Amino acid sequence: xxxxxxxxxxxxxxxxxxxxxxxxxxxxxxxxxxxxxxxxxxxxxxxxxxxxxxxxxxxxxxxxxxxxxxxxxxxxxxxxxxxxxxxxxxxxxxxxxxxxxxxxxxxxxxxxxxxxxxxxxxxxxxxxxxxxxxxxxxxxxxxxxxxxxxxxxxxxxxxxxxxxxxxxxxxxxxxxxxxxxxxxxxxxxxxxxxxxxxxxxxxxxxxxxxxxxxxxxxxxxxxxxxxxxxxxxxxxxxxxxxxxxxxxxxxxxxxxxxxxxxxxxxxxxxxxxxxxxx
Ligand code: IPE
Ligand code: IPE
Ligand code: MG
Numbered sequence: 099x100x101x102x103x104x105x106x107x108x109x110x111x112x113x114x115x116x117x118x119x120x121x122x123x124x125x126x127x128x129x130x131x132x133x134x135x136x137x138x139x140x141x142x143x144x145x146x147x148x149x150x151x152x153x154x155x156x157x158x159x160x161x162x163x164x165x166x167x168x169x170x171x172x173x174x175x176x177x178x179x180x181x182x183x184x185x186x187x188x189x190x191x192x193x194x195x196x197x198x199x200x201x202x203x204x205x206x207x208x209x210x211x212x213x214x215x216x217x218x219x220x221x222x223x224x225x226x227x228x229x230x231x232x233x234x235x236x237x238x239x240x241x242x243x244x245x246x247x248x249x250x251x252x253x254x255x256x257x258x259x260x261x262x263x264x265x266x267x268x269x270x271x272x273x274x275x276x277x278x279x280x281x282x283x284x285x286x287x288x289x290x291x292x293x294x295x296x297x298x299x300x301x302x303x304x305x306x307x308x309x310x311x312x313x314x315x316x317x318x319x320x321x322x323x324x325x326x327x328x329x330x331x332x333x334x335x336x337x338x339x340x341x342x343x344x345x346x347x348x349x350x351x352x353x354x355x356x357x358x359x360x361x362x363x364x365x366x367x368x369x370x371x372x373x374x375x376x
Contacts (some may be wrong), residue, residue: 118288131297150196155199169248180254215246220239222261223264259313261314265284299322300324322343
């Protein structure tokens with residue numbers, strides 16, 4: 099089934115829970131970048147007495163739903179944590195299933211990405227990714243590289259610490275002078291060089307940790323953790339997360355809530371290199 103993700107019309111049923119939620123969203127203040135730690139597939143399967151791999155299969159449906167919902171809403175960047183550097187510690191069968199599901203996802207969805215002007219980008223250590231997946235990733239990235247509507251970033255074989263070490267390694271190799279190093283130049287050496295920092299980080303399944311995800315980039319990201327397990331995560335949960343995000347006051351260390359002044363000390367802030375690139 100192929101969709102053109104044009105508008106929200108026909109996508110949201112009148113009188114539905116989804117409609118009531120969408121009405122609460124302020125479309126002039128959407129998060130530009132949403133990042134998601136998709137967690138809880140194993141627990142979802144265990145609750146049903148199914149093998150963990152069934153949880154991962156069900157989880158790929160949530161991925162499809164969330165990509166569509168974000169594109170329709172007008173989110174510009176969506177980053178999905180799909181496989182961490184540490185996930186290699188899992189049984190081989192589970193690891194194989196995860197990579198195979200990703201390959202199937204790319205085969206099923208590349209047309210959707212192309213037709214809907216979505217760009218695919220991968221972050222993480224590529225050379226550790228099985229070749230049959232790497233080849234597909236490169237193909238779909240090439241196919242979608244000029245697409246502008248939304249960038250779907252897949253974090254694969256990704257670790258925040260390793261990404262930082264890799265950046266330092268590149269800096270040293272290029273003999274970057276210490277006095278030339280600042281937050282902005284450093285960011286250019288990360289896998290996320292051309293992405294804004296996430297505004298909103300969602301983690302499913304209730305775990306209160308980052309698990310090595312976007313450690314540098316999440317310095318001022320708003321966190322929203324839901325007990326919903328990833329395979330149960332639906333667009334209404336996404337809408338809820340955005341509504342909650344819009345209730346937050348992002349201060350970036352300033353005092354906007356007390357003074358009512360909007361970043362009056364802009365010069366000072368720039369000198370200190372704001373961590374938010376948005
Ligand atoms: C998230 O679900 C998927 C990946 C980490 C790849 P989990 O497999 O971690 O599910 P739980 O945490 O065991 O429930
Ligand atoms: C984080 O989930 C990684 C992904 C979602 C890909 P994990 O399930 O691996 O995290 P921990 O081990 O509970 O911290
Ligand atoms: Mg987990």
